[in-house]
Amino acid sequence: MFSWAGQPDIVRAAQKDTFYVDILVDQLREVVSLLFGPRRAANSQREVDLIAALTYYSLQIFGRKTLGEEYCDLERVTPSWRIPSSTRMGTLVVLQVVFPYLISKLRRSQSSHRLALRYNEALDLCSMSFSLATVQRLNLAIFYLFGAYLHISHRITGVKYLHTKKLIGPRYGYGMLGALILLQMVISGIISVKAKLHHDKVAEAEQLEKIPCSPGPNCTLCLGPKVAPTATDCGHVYCWDCIAVWCSNKPECPLCRQPVVLSNLVRLCNY
Structure with missing residues (x-):
């Protein structure tokens, strides 16, 4: 047989x-x-x-x-x-x-x-x-x-x-070998899921940063809603990209002309 x-x-x-x-x-x-x-x-x-x-x-x-x-x-x-x-x-x-x-x-x-x-x-x-x-x-x-x-x-x-x-x-x-392969797949799956969740969380945070945080006055440089609001030493608020580019070329406040140091710019959260 x-x-x-x-x-x-x-x-x-x-x-x-x-x-x-x-x-x-x-x-x-x-x-x-x-x-x-x-x-x-x-x-x-x-x-x-x-x-x-x-x-x-x-x-x-x-x-x-x-x-x-x-x-x-x-x-x-x-x-x-x-x-x-x-x-x-x-x-x-x-x-x-x-x-x-x-x-x-x-x-x-x-x-x-x-x-x-x-x-x-x-x-x-x-x-x-x-x-x-x-x-x-x-x-x-x-x-x-x-x-x-x-x-x-x-x-x-x-x-x-x-x-x-x-x-x-x-x-x-080869039962033991099969069990080890399954265990490895489970561990790899858990690691992949955690990495995916972390990636999604980071991507969501980056998207939130790009959303205008203030319904108030627009940025005086780009004339649009303030994205990543940033304050100068004199207290005026602009978009981060706008004021960073401005100060790189001309280190002064666009409104009051007071000197501005690029490293002193303050990123505002919950503004």
Whole structure:
């Protein structure tokens, strides 16, 4: 009777697959370098990685095992104990290989124009990257705790592993490692929330400082409401920016012409 594969076998198979994909990547890079030159090979590293991974993992679409799966005696099945269809395996390969490449390409494309992005667009890009990394770590923690799905692509498509050989000796899991990852995520989340609250509080305070604090007479320099009201030694009140620029050019009160030292300007609160 077959049994579900444990975390150590699935991790070992994934490591073997990564090892062989890296070998294929190195060989393809040598071919590209010989055909198109070192510069083109260096500029197309991610595309070479994509082609190598597609070449290796696409064999699964036709029902073939990867070298890692053969090494660990694993068999792919659906939750209903059936062999996955070609459509299901094709979806798995796209999610596992092509989707990360597209996300990386989009991230690099937008990062190259980051200076031209509006603040909200840049924030959305950072949020998307953070969310993807968070989902990946959460999936890894769940795998270490309960097994079954090492990659998100396997979890989405429902492809699991059976161990086809008789197990000898006790099987150990990675539950403690999964718990540590969850603990780290909780701590990181708390720190992020505190940082966000602090940032919002500072931004709100800065906005309040820009709001005119007095319904009284306007600033005699800009003729507008006083923003960050500031008093001179003689008692006249102006906007902070207005009087600071004025005193930098002419150190005297604009109204009474008394001498004013820039360092003696007093910022008025609750004015």
